[in-house]
Amino acid sequence: MADFGLHNYQQEVVERALKGENIIIWLPTGGGKTRAAVYVAKKHLETTPNAKVMVLVNKVHLVDQHYNKEFEPHLGGTFIIKKVSGENKEKDFFGLVVKQSQVVICTAQILYNALINKEEARHVELSDITLLIIDECHHTHKEEAYNKVMRLYVEKKLKGEKPLPQILGLTASPGTGGAKALEKAVEHVLEICANLDSVIVSAKEYASELKEVVPKPRKSFKIVKERLKDPFRDHLISMMNSIHSHMNLPPDFRLKECGTQEYEADVVNLEHRGIQEKNRLLAQCALHLRQYNDALLINDTLRMIDAYRSLEEYYSKKRTNPIDGTDTFLLELFEENQVELKNLAMDSRFDNPKMDELQSTLLQQFGSGVPSRAIIFSKTRKSTHCLKDWVLKNRALQEAGIKADIFIGAGNGNTYMTQNGQAETIRNFRMGSLNLLISTSVAEEGLDIPECNLVVRYGLLTNEIAQQQASGRARAENSQYAVVAQAGGREDRRERINEYLEELTGQAIDRVQTMTPQDFCTKITQLQEMVVTCTKIEQRRQAKKRSRNTASSIQLLCRSCFTPVASGSDIKLVENMYVNVNPDFKKHYTFGDQLTLKRSFEDWEPGCTIGCKICSEKWGFEIKYKKCAILPNLAIKNFVLESPGQERLPVKKWKDVPFTVEEFNFKEYCQEHFLLD
Numbered sequence: 001m002a003d004f005g006l007h008n009y010q011q012e013v014v015e016r017a018l019k020g021e022n023i024i025i026w027l028p029t030g031g032g033k034t035r036a037a038v039y040v041a042k043k044h045l046e047t048t049p050n051a052k053v054m055v056l057v058n059k060v061h062l063v064d065q066h067y068n069k070e071f072e073p074h075l076g077g078t079f080i081i082k083k084v085s086g087e088n089k090e091k092d093f094f095g096l097v098v099k100q101s102q103v104v105i106c107t108a109q110i111l112y113n114a115l116i117n118k119e120e121a122r123h124v125e126l127s128d129i130t131l132l133i134i135d136e137c138h139h140t141h142k143e144e145a146y147n148k149v150m151r152l153y154v155e156k157k158l159k160g161e162k163p164l165p166q167i168l169g170l171t172a173s174p175g176t177g178g179a180k181a182l183e184k185a186v187e188h189v190l191e192i193c194a195n196l197d198s199v200i201v202s203a204k205e206y207a208s209e210l211k212e213v214v215p216k217p218r219k220s221f222k223i224v225k226e227r228l229k230d231p232f233r234d235h236l237i238s239m240m241n242s243i244h245s246h247m248n249l250p251p252d253f254r255l256k257e258c259g260t261q262e263y264e265a266d267v268v269n270l271e272h273r274g275i276q277e278k279n280r281l282l283a284q285c286a287l288h289l290r291q292y293n294d295a296l297l298i299n300d301t302l303r304m305i306d307a308y309r310s311l312e313e314y315y316s317k318k319r320t321n322p323i324d325g326t327d328t329f330l331l332e333l334f335e336e337n338q339v340e341l342k343n344l345a346m347d348s349r350f351d352n353p354k355m356d357e358l359q360s361t362l363l364q365q366f367g368s369g370v371p372s373r374a375i376i377f378s379k380t381r382k383s384t385h386c387l388k389d390w391v392l393k394n395r396a397l398q399e400a401g402i403k404a405d406i407f408i409g410a411g412n413g414n415t416y417m418t419q420n421g422q423a424e425t426i427r428n429f430r431m432g433s434l435n436l437l438i439s440t441s442v443a444e445e446g447l448d449i450p451e452c453n454l455v456v457r458y459g460l461l462t463n464e465i466a467q468q469q470a471s472g473r474a475r476a477e478n479s480q481y482a483v484v485a486q487a488g489g490r491e492d493r494r495e496r497i498n499e500y501l502e503e504l505t506g507q508a509i510d511r512v513q514t515m516t517p518q519d520f521c522t523k524i525t526q527l528q529e530m531v532v533t534c535t536k537i538e539q540r541r542q543a544k545k546r547s548r549n550t551a552s553s554i555q556l557l558c559r560s561c562f563t564p565v566a567s568g569s570d571i572k573l574v575e576n577m578y579v580n581v582n583p584d585f586k587k588h589y590t591f592g593d594q595l596t597l598k599r600s601f602e603d604w605e606p607g608c609t610i611g612c613k614i615c616s617e618k619w620g621f622e623i624k625y626k627k628c629a630i631l632p633n634l635a636i637k638n639f640v641l642e643s644p645g646q647e648r649l650p651v652k653k654w655k656d657v658p659f660t661v662e663e664f665n666f667k668e669y670c671q672e673h674f675l676l677d
Contacts, residue, residue, distance in 0.1 A: 004035065004038070004039045004042075004074070005035075006032070006035065006036065006039060007032065007206070007209060007210075007213055008205075008206040008209055009027075009031075009203035009206035009207070009209050009210040009213070010027075010031075010032050010035065010036045010039075012203055012204070012205055012206050013025045013026075013027065013036060013201050013202065013203060014036050014039060014040050016199070016201060017040045017166075017168055018040060018043055020166055021166075021198075021199065022166060022167040022168075022196070022197050022198040022199070023167075023168060023169070023198050023199055023200070023201050024137060024169035024170075024171060024174075024192070024193065024196055024198045024199070024200040024201065025037070025168070025169065025170050025171070025201060025202075026171055026172075026173070026174070026200055026201065026202040026509060027170075027172065027202065027203065027210070027214075028172055028210075028214050028468070028472055029172045029214075029468065029469050029471075029472020030214045030472050031172075031210060031213070031214050032213075033170040033171075033172075034066065034069075034070050034135070034170065035070060037055075037070075037133050037135075037168055037170055038070050038071055038074050038075065040131070040133075040168055041053045041055075041071070041075065041103065041131060041133065042074065042075055044130065044131045044166070045075070045078075045079055045102060045103070048130050048131075050130070051102065051130045051131065052098065052101075052102060052103075052104075052128060052129050052130050052131075053102065053103045053104070053129075053130070053131045053132075053133065054098075054103075054104050054106070054111065054129045054131070054132050054133070054165070055071065055103065055104070055105040055106070055133045055135070056106065056107070056108045056111060056132065056133065056134045056135065056146065056149070057105070057106075057107055057108070057135045057136070058107065058108055058135070058136050058139050058144070058145070058146065058445075059107070059409075059410075059442070059445070060085045060086060060107060060410050060419060061410055061419055061422050061423070061442075062135065063083050063084070063085040063105050063106060063107060064083065064085075064419065064423065066083075066105050066135070067081065067083040067105050071103060071105060075103060079102040079103055080100065080101045080102045080103070081101065081102070081103040081104075081105070082097050082100075082101040082103070082104050082105070083104075083105045083106070084097060084104060084105070084106040084107075084110055085106060085107055085110065086107065086109075086110070086599075089602060091106075091110050091113075092121075092122070092602060093121040093122065094106075094110060094111075094113075094114045094121075094122050094124065095114060095119075095120060095121050095122050095123045095124050096121055098114075098124050098128060098129075099128075107145070108134075108144075108145035108146045108148075108149055109145040111124065111145075111149055112145050112148045112149050112152075115149065115152055126152060126153055126156060126164055126165060127162075127163050127164065129165040130163075130165055130166065131165055131166045131168065132153075132165040132166070132167050132168070133168045133169075133170070134146055134150075134167065134168070134169045134170065134196065135170050136170065136171060136445050137169030137170055137171050137192075137196055138171045138173060138174045138175060138192060138465060140169070140192060140195045140196050141177075141191065141192065141195060147195055150195050150196060150197070151195075151531070151532070151535060153165075153167075153197065154194075154195070154197060154528045154531065154532060155532055157197060157528070158525075158528060158529060158532060167196055167197055167198050168198075169196045169198055172465070172468055172469055172472060173464065173465045173468045173469070173502070173505055174188070174189050174192045174200070174465075174505065174509070175188070175463060175464055175465040175501070175505055176188055176464065176501050176504050176505055176508065177191070178463075179504075180497075180500075180501070180504070182504060182507055182508060182511070185504050185505065185507070185508035186508045186511045186512060188508070189505075189508045189509055189511075189512050190512060190523055190524065190527060191527055193512065193520075193524060194523075194524045194527035194528050194531070195531070197524070197528070199513075199520065200509055200512060200513065201513075202509065202513070214472075215477075216471070217455065217471060217479040217480055217481040218478070218479070218480050218481070219471070219480075219481045219482075219483075220480060220481070220482050220483070221482075221483050221485065221492065221495070222357045222358075222360075222361055222482055222483065222484040222485070223485060223486070223487045223492065224353040224354055224356070224357045224484070224485070224486055224487065225353065225486070225487055226486055226487070226489075227350065227352070227353060229349075229350060230299075230350055231344050231347075231350060232299060232304045232307070232308075232341070232344040232345055232347075232350060233259070233296060233299055235337065235340065235341060235344055236258075236292055236295055236296055236299070236307075236341070237258050237259075237296070239292065239333060239334075239337055240258055240289055240292050240293075242333060243285050243288060243289055243292075243330070243333070244289075246281075246285065246329055247281055247282055247285035247286075248281070248282075250273070250282075253266075253270065253273075255267070258292075258293060258296060259293060259296030259297060259299075259300060260293075261297075261461075263293050264290060264293050264294075264297075267286045267287075267289045267290045267293065268286070268290065270282060270283075270285075270286035270289075271283045271286035271287055271290075271650075272650055274286060275559070275562075275640050275648050275649075275650050276647070276648050276649075278562065278648065280324070280326060280561070280562060281326045284326045284327065284330065284560070285326070285330065288330050291310070291311060291314050292311070294310060295307040295308070295310050295311050298310055298382075298383070298386075299352070300352075300459075300486075301352070301354065301378075301379070301383065301458070301459035302352065302355070302383060302386045302387070302390070302459075303345075303351070303352060303355060303386065303390060304344065304345035304346075304347075304350065304351070304352070305345045305346065306386040307345065308341055308342055308345040310382070311334065311341070312338070315331065315334045315335075315338075317616075318330075318331055319331065320616055321614070321615050321616045323561055323614060323615050327615075354458075354459075354484055354485075354486065355390065357484050358376075358456065358458060358484050359394065359396065359397065361454070361456060361482050361484060362374065362397060362400070362402065362436070362454075362456075363396060363397070363400055365453055365454045365480070366397075366400040366401060366402050366435070366436075367400045370453070371432075371435075372435060372453040372454065373429065373435050373436075373451070373452045373453055373454075374435065374436050374437075374452055374453060374454035374455070374456065375436070375437045375438075375439055375449070375452055375454075375455050375456070376436070376437070376438045376439070376456045376458050377439055377440070377441065377444065377455070377456065377457050377458065377460055378438060378439070378440065378458050378459055378460065379440070379459050379460055379461075380440065381408045381409075381416075381440060383459065384406040384407075384408055384438045384439065384440060385406060387438045387458075388404055388405065388406050388438050391404040391436065391438070392404065401435070402435060402436050403433065403434050403435050403436065404434065404435075404436040404437075404438055405425055405428070405429075405434050405436075405437065405438070406425075406437075406438050406439070407422065407425050407426070407437045407438070407439040407440075407442065408439065408440045408442060409440060409442045410422055416598075418598040418599075425437070426449065429449065437449075441462065441466055444466050444469040445469055451479070452479060453478075453479050453480065454479065454480050454482065455471065455479070455480070455481050455482070456482045456483075456484060457481075457482070457483045457484070457491070457495070458484050459484075459491065460491060460494075461490055461491060461494050462494070462498075463498065463501070464497075464498040464501035464502045464505060467495065467498040467499075467502070468502055483495045545658050546657075546658060546659055546660045547660070548658060549568075549643060549644070549658050549659045550568075550569075550659065551567070551568035551569040551571070551659045551660060551661065551662070552567055552568060552569040553568070553643070553644045553659075554567065554568035554641055554642070554643060554657070554658065554659050555567060555568070555641070555642040556568065556570075556571075556639045556640070556641060556642075557639060557640040557641075557642055557648070558612045558614065558615060558617050558619075558638075558639065558640075559617060559637075559638050559639050559640050559650065560612065560615045560617035560638075561612060561614045561615035561617065562640065563588070563612065563614050563615075564642070565585065565588040565589075565612070565639075566580055566582065566585055566588075566639075567582070568641075568657070568659045568661075570582040570585060571634070571661050572661065572662055572663065572664035572665075573661050573662065573663050573664060574604075574625065574631070574663070574664035574666075575601070575603060575604060575625075577604075577623065577633045578633065578634055578636065578654050578661060579623070579625075579631035579632060579633050579634070579664065580631070580632045580634060581631065581664065581669060583673065585632060586632075587613075588612065588613055589610040589611060589612060589613055589619060589632070590610070590611055590612075590613050590616070591608040591609070591610060591622075592608055592609035592610065592611060592618075593608060593609055594606075594607070594608050595607065595608065595609055595621045603625060603626055604623045604624060604625045604626070605623065605624050606621055606622075606623055607621060607622035607623060607624055607630065608621060608622055609621045610622060610632055617638055618635075618638060619632070619634055619635065619638050619639070620632060620633045620634040620635045620638070621633055625666070626666060628670070628674070629666070629669060629670070629673075636651055636652070636653065636654045636657065637650075637651070637652050637653075641657060641658070643658070
């Protein structure tokens with residue numbers, strides 16, 4: 001193992017994997033889990049006939065990182081290695097790629113799609129793989145892609161089907177699954193072990209070496225007092241109370257305190273109730289109240305002007321097409337108060353003390369004269385942009401030499417980064433042309449980020465797993481992990497709970513590791529059998545739900561104005577998109593801007609965005625399929641479903657609709673619409 005430069009603790013945790021056992025490696029962020037996995041892969045390839053190693057990741061950018069930083073440098077000269085993600089075309093003939101390679105690095109969704117796809121060029125069997133490495137394997141639960149893959153594995157295992165691949169999971173923390181008591185935490189760890197059909201191993205004999213190699217950063221709570229006066233917040237709440245009075249709240253409904261996550265949940269339920277009761281006044285007021293509540297949450301964390309701009313942006317899109325008195329009231333309420341809100345937002349006497357504390361924390365690090373790197377973890381993509389704007393306009397921070405940029409998730413649309421953009425940002429951070437990353441949780445897991453002197457958690461309410469991973473980014477000598485929070489506030493309380501849960505996770509793992517092999521195997525098999533049974537019951541329930549209605553019996557209504565615009569039978573599935581194939585649908589929508597996506601697709605290209613002709617509600621965008629068929633691609637969250645009994649149902653995702661959506665038949669479509677023989 002010397003040629004790999006493995007530490008003694010890494011050699012200790014891979015020992016059982018080298019014997020062919022299924023294991024989960026539990027090491028902290030920065031402990032070298034991936035390097036240990038590469039070593040196991042190398043030995044497996046050298047000693048296993050017809051070996052095939054599959055490396056699964058849960059985020060697209062980790063495909064390139066694992067390929068470039070670990071697997072290609074150590075194995076590329078000897079073995080054929082391929083990387084496949086949604087960003088490249090190899091996914092369209094993934095089965096052939098797997099046959100021609102010895103190591104494949106891909107997202108879990110791509111493997112799952114290949115396992116259930118029967119086309120020869122795309123299909124893969126679990127028996128084709130001899131070693132399956134699962135990065136950030138604590139995500140192997142519920143409906144995550146990892147768990148879908150492993151459910152197929154477990155079903156085959158319980159049926160006695162062989163061969164099956166060896167499993168190697170990697171995690172910095174399996175967490176407690178929300179449990180706050182030891183017995184429940186143990187149950188959660190066992191469930192993760194059952195889902196991965198693996199034992200969990202950690203450094204025991206060489207635990208002291210691990211602590212030396214991966215020292216914990218110094219933790220500090222930067223606690224600020226609540227603002228004595230907050231007239232901007234008070235004014236927003238008075239506007240919300242005006243909406244409460246106007247909307248005639250149901251007598252059995254009690255809203256929680258404004259500016260809280262609980263209030264947000266309440267208004268989401270109110271909107272659903274308005275939809276179900278065909279009460280547009282209730283539904284629309286609830287939607288606007290959510291925007292005001294978002295502004296209160298922004299005001300609590302960022303600048304008042306950021307909160308004001310969020311409302312200004314929302315209402316700038318609402319000024320067209322008010323369709324009834326509800327729209328007029330809500331629009332006039334904002335316009336009548338807009339000047340006063342802006343004036344209050346610009347009043348520096350009431351600035352957010354959290355921002356002052358954040359500035360002080362950054363200046364303590366960057367003003368010390370020592371070259372530094374730092375990461376601020378924030379909750380949303382919007383908040384990262386606001387914080388970057390603040391840093392760039394803050395004279396003290398600029399004079400301290402802070403060079404900041406955002407780092408957020410990859411995806412399509414203007415609010416995401418491209419993979420290339422992510423790679424360039426990390427490269428600049430590594431080279432020193434940037435020294436402050438302002439990031440969402442995307443940088444907490446897995447990313448190869450240089451050692452930081454300072455990590456700041458700002459305005460975040462997350463679990464103990466995210467906390468441990470964020471803390472692990474502060475790996476430079478004498479580094480600091482800081483939490484900026486209001487005294488007794490939500491973030492302060494959550495962070496202290498997470499400290500307890502981190503200890504509880506360790507206790508739960510210790511308990512699992514001390515079980516006898518027989519007791520462990522018995523428990524794992526029981527959990528696996530229960531999961532398989534529950535999955536089958538849920539699948540039958542969903543199938544029964546979908547068979548209850550024919551597609552033609554379901555109407556789609558615009559979610560904003562409740563206008564009927566389509567039938568369920570108009571909807572077909574193509575390339576994971578749900579399109580309306582009825583040419584009459586075009587009369588219901590207007591066109592927006594040309595949509596520009598940051599990647600290209602083999603069979604289709606995006607057209608213009610589309611929205612409701614009556615109320616301008618965004619519905620999705622047109623696509624040109626195979627260079628000839630113009631099809632509206634719809635987001636179901638922007639519609640309401642109405643069943644034959646006149647019951648109305650809002651759904652977030654197409655998988656939850658109560659009818660079966662048929663696959664798009666391109667040949668039939670062309671024959672019908674282009675009069676082909």
